Amino acid sequence: MYKLFLRSLISVLFLLSFSLNANAEFKVGFVYVGPTGDHGWTYQHHEGRNAVEALGIKTTYVESVPEGADAERVIRQLAQSGHDLIFTTSFGYMDPTNKVAKDFPNVKFEHATGYKREHSNVSTYSARFYEGRTLLGHMAGKMTKTNTIGYIASFPIPEVIRGINAMTLAAQKVNPDIKTKIVWVFTWYDPGKESEAAQALIDQGADIIMQHTDSTAPVQVAEKAGVWSFGQASDMQRFAPKSILTSIIDDWAPYYVERSIAARDGTWKQQDTWHGLKEGMVAMAPYNSAMGSDLVKEVEQLQKDLASGKAHSFTGPIYDQKGDILVAEGAVADDGMLAGMNVYVKGVEGDIPQ
Amino acid sequence: MSFDLNFIGILIGAIMASSVPLILAASGELITERSGVLNLGVEGMMIIGAISGFALMVVTDNLFFAVVGSMLSGLIISLIFGLLTQSLLTNHVATGLALTIFGIGMSAMIGKNFVGIPGKEFPLLFINLKESIPFLGPVFFGHSIILYFAFGLPFLTNYFLKKTKTGLIIRAVGDSPTSASNQGINVTLVRYSCILYGGAMCGLAGAYLSLIYTPQWIENMTGGRGWIALALVVFATWSPIKVLIGALIFGGITILQLHMQAVGLRIPVQLLSALPYIMTIIVLVVISRDSRKIKLNTPTSLGQIFYKEK
Numbered sequence: 001m002y003k004l005f006l007r008s009l010i011s012v013l014f015l016l017s018f019s020l021n022a023n024a025e026f027k028v029g030f031v032y033v034g035p036t037g038d039h040g041w042t043y044q045h046h047e048g049r050n051a052v053e054a055l056g057i058k059t060t061y062v063e064s065v066p067e068g069a070d071a072e073r074v075i076r077q078l079a080q081s082g083h084d085l086i087f088t089t090s091f092g093y094m095d096p097t098n099k100v101a102k103d104f105p106n107v108k109f110e111h112a113t114g115y116k117r118e119h120s121n122v123s124t125y126s127a128r129f130y131e132g133r134t135l136l137g138h139m140a141g142k143m144t145k146t147n148t149i150g151y152i153a154s155f156p157i158p159e160v161i162r163g164i165n166a167m168t169l170a171a172q173k174v175n176p177d178i179k180t181k182i183v184w185v186f187t188w189y190d191p192g193k194e195s196e197a198a199q200a201l202i203d204q205g206a207d208i209i210m211q212h213t214d215s216t217a218p219v220q221v222a223e224k225a226g227v228w229s230f231g232q233a234s235d236m237q238r239f240a241p242k243s244i245l246t247s248i249i250d251d252w253a254p255y256y257v258e259r260s261i262a263a264r265d266g267t268w269k270q271q272d273t274w275h276g277l278k279e280g281m282v283a284m285a286p287y288n289s290a291m292g293s294d295l296v297k298e299v300e301q302l303q304k305d306l307a308s309g310k311a312h313s314f315t316g317p318i319y320d321q322k323g324d325i326l327v328a329e330g331a332v333a334d335d336g337m338l339a340g341m342n343v344y345v346k347g348v349e350g351d352i353p354q
Numbered sequence: 355m356s357f358d359l360n361f362i363g364i365l366i367g368a369i370m371a372s373s374v375p376l377i378l379a380a381s382g383e384l385i386t387e388r389s390g391v392l393n394l395g396v397e398g399m400m401i402i403g404a405i406s407g408f409a410l411m412v413v414t415d416n417l418f419f420a421v422v423g424s425m426l427s428g429l430i431i432s433l434i435f436g437l438l439t440q441s442l443l444t445n446h447v448a449t450g451l452a453l454t455i456f457g458i459g460m461s462a463m464i465g466k467n468f469v470g471i472p473g474k475e476f477p478l479l480f481i482n483l484k485e486s487i488p489f490l491g492p493v494f495f496g497h498s499i500i501l502y503f504a505f506g507l508p509f510l511t512n513y514f515l516k517k518t519k520t521g522l523i524i525r526a527v528g529d530s531p532t533s534a535s536n537q538g539i540n541v542t543l544v545r546y547s548c549i550l551y552g553g554a555m556c557g558l559a560g561a562y563l564s565l566i567y568t569p570q571w572i573e574n575m576t577g578g579r580g581w582i583a584l585a586l587v588v589f590a591t592w593s594p595i596k597v598l599i600g601a602l603i604f605g606g607i608t609i610l611q612l613h614m615q616a617v618g619l620r621i622p623v624q625l626l627s628a629l630p631y632i633m634t635i636i637v638l639v640v641i642s643r644d645s646r647k648i649k650l651n652t653p654t655s656l657g658q659i660f661y662k663e664k
Contacts, residue, residue: 191575
């Protein structure tokens with residue numbers, strides 16, 4: 001008798017939870033790859049979330065979610081618990097996002113830095129960080145004395161390779177003798193390892209340190225060693241006031257606000273967004289006056305030109321390491337090529353890890 | 355790669371600095387395990403030590419308080435583990451894992467207000483000697499006091515376990531708590547002390563990261579070093595000197611592989627990244643082949659729950 005009661009109770013509760021969910025208010029979920037306190041990549045996404053929250057929209061976030069089986073579980077749970085729009089903010093969430101999207105056609109998904117939109121409820125968005133890298137390359141080429149630029153890379157994905165190439169091309173333009181030394185750390189976030197990598201590059205003669213990882217450790221090592229560095233994702237200036245020339249800042253807030261409002265009002269449509277300096281999704285922190293006012297002016301002009309479209313980070317002729325032509329003279333690389341970039345340009349040392 | 359002697363000295367100095375947290379945490383855990391307690395909470399205790407040390411540094415502006423405080427907080431958090439496993443007789447493995455998860459979460463919560471604050475310069479000793487003596491200077495001088503302590507610790511631990519009565523008691527408790535108890539040894543008290551000592555050393559290891567190695571607070575900044583310290587203890591077959599060797603090899607190859615990449619050697623990067631783990635295991639397995647010694651050093655009752663029959 002009481003078993004029957006229990007069963008009916010459970011089913012009632014179950015139905016109740018469903019109906020509650022159906023009537024629940026509009027909610028936005030965020031999945032982060034690192035902790036919100038990384039002061040880099042995740043920190044900036046979290047700032048974007050704060051902007052959405054400030055509109056009075058309810059948001060949830062899950063931080064430090066590994067890019068593997070866990071990711072799917074977390075995304076699925078967010079979808080199940082009544083979130084209407086879910087931002088998954090790392091490249092490695094690409095397949096899990098599409099997988100969950102298939103099972104929840106009424107939930108909207110936004111995947112950062114990926115290219116798969118297998119279902120109509122998946123959008124992708126990214127920022128043209130490579131435009132920022134072009135500016136960094138220009139400064140690096142001008143500022144280096146040893147003609148060696150040290151680059152701490154995370155994973156061999158197009159996003160990272162594009163940054164290495166954009167930087168190298170720009171540096172070569174102002175200083176044909178530069179060499180780019182790359183160290184792969186195979187992590188987005190490990191302060192200890194990142195600082196060891198920075199130190200190794202400095203010991204090998206690099207006097208410019210650039211990172212495509214998320215912690216502030218490399219710029220601190222650079223500060224201590226007295227070499228130049230660039231901040232990543234957010235303004236890291238206070239961690240290395242003398243060493244940092246500028247930081248590439250990711251500003252996700254306007255996009256997150258726009259998409260959340262669209263989803264709430266029912267005007268959300270699938271799209272692929274790739275914004276850069278022009279739209280402000282990529283911004284530059286104040287330039288360090290230590291590089292001299294002439295160079296600052298040059299870089300500011302280049303920034304304007306990149307934003308207006310007058311200059312492009314990948315303007316031909318561009319050759320790969322073997323010397324085969326990638327982009328013809330006078331042409332610029334199209335977005336398809338940029339999105340799938342998996343070769344180094346001429347002048348980068350070493351092989352891409354396969 | 356430039357091969358002048360001074361450069362190699364600098365490299366060795368860097369390797370020594372990177373292995374300090376492993377040596378400290380593994381030496382502490384070694385004592386804990388020798389008493390028969392398996393505490394998988396090393397990572398959690400380290401991260402708590404890291405945030406407490408950094409927070410105290412910011413609040414009191416005193417590095418001495420910061421270091422002592424980090425040890426105390428490691429000790430306090432290991433006391434929770436002690437209460438659960440020794441007094442309430444919970445499972446060591448599950449409790450240790452819970453401690454790690456708790457430590458990571460707790461440190462993130464405390465650390466919310468300390469993100470983005472640059473650290474303070476930690477005094478390094480004998481800076482003048484470091485620069486004036488080639489090769490030997492950068493190897494032996496210009497380090498923090500904690501590094502010198504860490505490098506003495508395995509030898510002290512070895513002496514303590516082998517030559518002192520207290521060390522003998524700890525080993526007896528780890529090998530056969532029942533016999534030790536029958537001899538009138540208070541097993542629970544001995545194990546509590548060893549757990550607390552392990553906690554304090556893990557706390558110090560964390561503080562080394564947040565105060566000296568990467569002077570700042572960022573969440574998850576221990577980056578799995580606690581787990582490597584745990585593995586080191588096992589692969590070093592509970593010998594303090596081998597723990598030191600293992601930590602140096604791990605730190606050394608981690609740094610060398612980064613240099614090899616920077617030089618542009620054409621070796622697959624994935625292999626290079628896996629190299630520290632592979633080499634540490636191989637070397638430690640090779641130097642600890644003597645099965646008699648392994649039997650002698652392995653705490654037989656490791657991870658088993660002991661309760662005194664009344």
